[in-house]
Amino acid sequence: AQKVTQAQTEISVVEKEDVTLDCVYETRDTTYYLFWYKQPPSGELVFLIRRNSFDEQNEISGRYSWNFQKSTSSFNFTITASQVVDSAVYFCALMQNYGQNFVFGPGTRLSVLP
């Protein structure tokens, strides 16, 4: 069975600090996809990134970076020099191959204080 764990329920940082959001997943499939979504206070989920299980190359996009490690079944998300606008709930998700549904983690609420 698939499972996504986000052990950090809430994180608070001061603006300009770096912060890492943890995600650990479980799956028996060798082919799967991992995702991060951002849910700002408005509620809409915003797609941030997708990685497939064969691509362990880390990715950087501006202040965002992702560290995918199959050996530890982790897909962690780091925000560098955090800003108040980064305050949101962040969800990690897993999909097996071309399965019909996602499995979402419980989310991590990030508060960036000015």
Added chain:
Amino acid sequence: SQTIHQWPATLVQPVGSPLSLECTVEGTSNPNLYWYRQAAGRGLQLLFYSVGIGQISSEVPQNLSASRPQDRQFILSSKKLLLSDSGFYLCACNREERPETQYFGPGTRLLVL
């Protein structure tokens, strides 16, 4: 790129009343469509998904039902709402060129009193 519309944005309904939430998609054809519910302060729960007109799969037995009368229309319904139906309802779809990724609509906040 596709655009997902959800209507209404917010809704307050009494217990026992019917429900109809609508999701429409523009800019893509034959998408997979999904309904999720997010209870207050909690994660997302998949309720229904559809791979085509008239094809509905239910993930969780409940008081709700879904229908897909048109390719780009997905409706969530209930005959009699329960207090536990309160939550934030999100519609999602995938793109033809990226079937493994789901994109979400703006959501509907439902409060059952």
